[in-house]
Amino acid sequence: MSDERGNPFERYGLDPREGARAITERLRELAEDATDDTARTELRATWEELTMHPARRLRAALGAHPETRPALGAPPPRPARAAAIDGGDLAWRELVVLPSVRAGLTPRAAAPKPRDPWGDDRILASPAPSAETPASKETRTDVR
Amino acid sequence: MSGDAASVAFRAEDEVLLRRLEDDDLLARLWAWHAAGARRPRPHARAAGMIALLRALPDGEHAAARAREGHVQALASLLEPPSLAGRAPELLHHAAIYCGEVADALDEVKPEQSSAARIRSIAAWLALAEEERYLAELARAVVGDAIDAAEAARLAADAPLDTVDALGARAAAGARSQSAQGRAALHALARVGDACTLAACGEALRARAIRRAEAKRAAAIEAALTPIGEALDEAEARGEAQARAGDVLGRAVPLWHWAEYDEAVEHFVVDRIIPIAWEIYREHAWARLRALIAPFEQLVDSLAARIRSDPEKIAYAGPCAQMLVFRSELESTLARQIAVGERAIALCPTHRNGRLVMASYLCDSATRALQQMPIIVRKKDLATAEAQIARAEELYPSSPKIAPAKQLLDEARRRPAI
Numbered sequence: 001m002s003d004e005r006g007n008p009f010e011r012y013g014l015d016p017r018e019g020a021r022a023i024t025e026r027l028r029e030l031a032e033d034a035t036d037d038t039a040r041t042e043l044r045a046t047w048e049e050l051t052m053h054p055a056r057r058l059r060a061a062l063g064a065h066p067e068t069r070p071a072l073g074a075p076p077p078r079p080a081r082a083a084a085i086d087g088g089d090l091a092w093r094e095l096v097v098l099p100s101v102r103a104g105l106t107p108r109a110a111a112p113k114p115r116d117p118w119g120d121d122r123i124l125a126s127p128a129p130s131a132e133t134p135a136s137k138e139t140r141t142d143v144r
Numbered sequence: 145m146s147g148d149a150a151s152v153a154f155r156a157e158d159e160v161l162l163r164r165l166e167d168d169d170l171l172a173r174l175w176a177w178h179a180a181g182a183r184r185p186r187p188h189a190r191a192a193g194m195i196a197l198l199r200a201l202p203d204g205e206h207a208a209a210r211a212r213e214g215h216v217q218a219l220a221s222l223l224e225p226p227s228l229a230g231r232a233p234e235l236l237h238h239a240a241i242y243c244g245e246v247a248d249a250l251d252e253v254k255p256e257q258s259s260a261a262r263i264r265s266i267a268a269w270l271a272l273a274e275e276e277r278y279l280a281e282l283a284r285a286v287v288g289d290a291i292d293a294a295e296a297a298r299l300a301a302d303a304p305l306d307t308v309d310a311l312g313a314r315a316a317a318g319a320r321s322q323s324a325q326g327r328a329a330l331h332a333l334a335r336v337g338d339a340c341t342l343a344a345c346g347e348a349l350r351a352r353a354i355r356r357a358e359a360k361r362a363a364a365i366e367a368a369l370t371p372i373g374e375a376l377d378e379a380e381a382r383g384e385a386q387a388r389a390g391d392v393l394g395r396a397v398p399l400w401h402w403a404e405y406d407e408a409v410e411h412f413v414v415d416r417i418i419p420i421a422w423e424i425y426r427e428h429a430w431a432r433l434r435a436l437i438a439p440f441e442q443l444v445d446s447l448a449a450r451i452r453s454d455p456e457k458i459a460y461a462g463p464c465a466q467m468l469v470f471r472s473e474l475e476s477t478l479a480r481q482i483a484v485g486e487r488a489i490a491l492c493p494t495h496r497n498g499r500l501v502m503a504s505y506l507c508d509s510a511t512r513a514l515q516q517m518p519i520i521v522r523k524k525d526l527a528t529a530e531a532q533i534a535r536a537e538e539l540y541p542s543s544p545k546i547a548p549a550k551q552l553l554d555e556a557r558r559r560p561a562i
Contacts (some may be wrong), residue, residue, distance in 0.1 A: 010188035017285040054290035055299055061286040062279075062303045065241050068193030068234045069164055073157025 009064035016061030167195040177216040182249035194238035228271040229344035233278030240268035255328035262332040269304035270343035312360025319368035333361040410447040465492035503540035506532040
């Protein structure tokens, strides 16, 4: 029910119960993502095997482990900070760029300053940076 | 993090994800335990669904906990119940594929364990076939309207027997080279009846499965015998049958061992050797006859035992008796000739040559005894000679040795007896 390359339903993450149309969709996606002709040829051969010969499709389906694992649920909700931004309830702390993050955003040419977590932070130590500063741009990108 | 925060953070979905990851880990452990030493990659991640189903069995969670501690035996035992009756079809489907994967993995490194796993796999398939509903629903879902429902149902019902066909192909592929893998497949085919028992399947399915397995087994052995038969045909065509029969037919002996002493090999040897043995017999070339048939004594004895224990195997009673008659002719003492001749007669009471040679042996025995009593006869020995001649007359009345023996008997009766 499977060849030496393994069962096609398992190899390409196909659900045999979804029928020929779903198989075609999935294999088309994989063919679009394929980087070489060999992979595309193999995908086409699998598509023909599974969609044009229902008996062979059934045989292959019988040879595939059924999907009996419990379905994965939704991923965890976004962290509270992100929720606050989405909700518009943005506290000033949410805009703070932590020194460790900022160090990573600083151009490499700039020499690191002596370690002084609070005194070193421009936001805490000086007026808020303008919207044009690189730090603020990166911060907005980061929280989007 | 506070307790409340933790309960909010670790949700039911996270519990599901954790269990899936744990099951995946258990699957890896189970595979390492079953397929130790094999190079085949572990089964697809979907096979971890089998672990979840095993955990749901009585003692399943305990077995899983033990497996996490490194003791996988209990978890593996859940895949090997004494009967598959009542098992969930989804678990049977997983087990059928998983055990087949174990069998494939062990095929080269541990053929006997591979055969045992194969039987488990076939048993799970047969249990699914017996259950019917799961396979029928799966077939409907997979093929939809592409083929009609009756055909889909037929394909689904036949699918479990496809595994028997695949096993037959494996046995046939290994037959010519008499490989360990082929032998394991042949062994598994012979044990399909055990798989039926394990699957608790009904008589109809059992009969179908065993019939299919026997046919595949016979075909595999036929594939192994074919080159021997062809070589013998060629030797006969060249007029070299007598000279080459020993070497050519001798290849059937290791094949017989490889095929676990299969009866078909015994039939083949007996069928092919007798005509050649007759040619040599007619030339009174006893040394060559002995050289030809001696390597097959164990094989012929095995066939004789089968025939004695099963009256339905009467078709080969005559040929097997003839092989014993040849052997009796080559025995070195009259007593041993009579013993082997008796076996031939017991195997096939109507065997003409058997009766002929046995009558001859009995007359020889009586004649020898009577000739040893020229003046006074011992009553006991006289009675024995009388009985032997009477039996010889019963077995083969026209034996040329009866009349001289009877004449000696009459003369002995006129002598004083003690």
